[in-house]
Amino acid sequence: MYSMEGKDNKVHGWISSDRHVGFWMITPSDEFRVCGPVKQDLTSHLGPTTLSMFTSVHYAGKDMNTTYDSKEPWKKVFGPVFVYLNSASSRNLLWTDAKRQMVSEVQSWPYEFVKSVDYPLHHQRGTVNGQFFVKDRYNNNKENLFGKFAFVGLALPGEAGSWQTENKGYQFWTRADNMGMFTIANVRPGDYSLYAWVPGFIGDYKYERDITITHGEEINVGSIVYEPPRNGSTLWEIGEPDRTAAEFYIPDADPTLLTKLNLNNANRQDRFRQYGLWDRYSDLYPRNDLVYTVGVSDYTKDWFYAHVNRKAGNGTYKATTWQIKFNLKAVTEPAGIYTLRIALASATTVNLMVRVNEANSEPVFISGLIGRDNAIARHGIHGLYRLYNIDIHGKFLRVGYNTIYLIHGRDRSDFLSGVMYDYLRLEGPSGV
Numbered sequence: 001m002y003s004m005e006g007k008d009n010k011v012h013g014w015i016s017s018d019r020h021v022g023f024w025m026i027t028p029s030d031e032f033r034v035c036g037p038v039k040q041d042l043t044s045h046l047g048p049t050t051l052s053m054f055t056s057v058h059y060a061g062k063d064m065n066t067t068y069d070s071k072e073p074w075k076k077v078f079g080p081v082f083v084y085l086n087s088a089s090s091r092n093l094l095w096t097d098a099k100r101q102m103v104s105e106v107q108s109w110p111y112e113f114v115k116s117v118d119y120p121l122h123h124q125r126g127t128v129n130g131q132f133f134v135k136d137r138y139n140n141n142k143e144n145l146f147g148k149f150a151f152v153g154l155a156l157p158g159e160a161g162s163w164q165t166e167n168k169g170y171q172f173w174t175r176a177d178n179m180g181m182f183t184i185a186n187v188r189p190g191d192y193s194l195y196a197w198v199p200g201f202i203g204d205y206k207y208e209r210d211i212t213i214t215h216g217e218e219i220n221v222g223s224i225v226y227e228p229p230r231n232g233s234t235l236w237e238i239g240e241p242d243r244t245a246a247e248f249y250i251p252d253a254d255p256t257l258l259t260k261l262n263l264n265n266a267n268r269q270d271r272f273r274q275y276g277l278w279d280r281y282s283d284l285y286p287r288n289d290l291v292y293t294v295g296v297s298d299y300t301k302d303w304f305y306a307h308v309n310r311k312a313g314n315g316t317y318k319a320t321t322w323q324i325k326f327n328l329k330a331v332t333e334p335a336g337i338y339t340l341r342i343a344l345a346s347a348t349t350v351n352l353m354v355r356v357n358e359a360n361s362e363p364v365f366i367s368g369l370i371g372r373d374n375a376i377a378r379h380g381i382h383g384l385y386r387l388y389n390i391d392i393h394g395k396f397l398r399v400g401y402n403t404i405y406l407i408h409g410r411d412r413s414d415f416l417s418g419v420m421y422d423y424l425r426l427e428g429p430s431g432v
Helices: 090-107 268-272 275-286
Strands: 003-005 011-014 021-026 041-042 082-087 126-134 152-156 172-175 181-187 190-196 211-213 218-226 234-239 291-293 310-313 317-319 321-327 337-356 367-370 386-393 400-407 418-427
Touching: 011 090, 021 090, 082 090, 126 152, 126 211, 152 181, 172 181, 190 218, 211 218, 234 321, 275 310, 367 386
Parallel strands: 126 218, 291 321
Antiparallel strands: 003 041, 011 021, 021 082, 126 181, 152 172, 152 190, 190 211, 234 418, 310 317, 321 400, 337 367, 337 386, 337 400, 337 418
């Protein structure tokens, strides 16, 4: 229940139930945390126990385990973090004061009192700024769009999106404004790749050149343009490309397992923080699996937040198959290539398969065994982001109604296996 994304984890703690005393963990910078700004981790255990998690496999899995070559040198500074105790006449004042102290610590970062050659001070760090644009050639406005509120960051050099499982270096992230302007400040000297992604668009961006930061240097990369994956016009889409499953249907919790903490929380994402929500799929679909009809169904009501297996009795679970039904007025064939894009917000020990129009036909896509982020069981709305771009030949489609089958593909004896979808889109052939 007590977890959050690194970018939001600036202050958390406990308040005494009998005396107005607060105990707070303040983290003014997340530069030392692993796997980027949306990597989730625990903040507390019951007890009460307050945590400062520097690194863990939570919500990511073994994909982000740190490995070392023989005799490989490595060192890293974790923190510093700030432990704050306060007292006040009311609990609200304790929380207000803790947030005030957090702002003060953030403004003081990097701390000047740290005396280590491995911890650069403010004047020894650099800055990167620029403006981020998005170009989608099938958008109604053919011009570049402002990269509104894009996540832009620096991490160790790698491939686009590699920051998700990067765990040895430092990462520095910011959010662009509504015109795509961004500034990444207080960057430690070193070599980095510049990465980004934009809510509302699929895929990951990587700047064409690596960036070297030296003491006190300011680098302006100017205008940079991201072209999201796109072959043809959108025929239909399900969900919102925001790397979470927050927009899909979140069932009411089992009354016997209800946690009142987030019951009346206005934040929709907190509705996930109820134990056993995955088993509600078996209650809602006891015999037949989910069927979604494009143009009729509403993904906020008719698309279950997680594609999990159904309880089969005796503690076992049975693999499930979801269907997407859609109508095509024309089909470009036989040479026409359609594109199905499936963005996953989470995956845990699942083999996702896709069939077209025939439930027992040869799959057009097989993921193989993927994922160990356990986000479903950990009450998360996402784990690691994955994007699959699947070619569908026109010969597999027909004029009129078609069906795409999403097959879980793996029976398990427990509830862990499943995926959360972020976004699905079918595109017509290139130029159509």
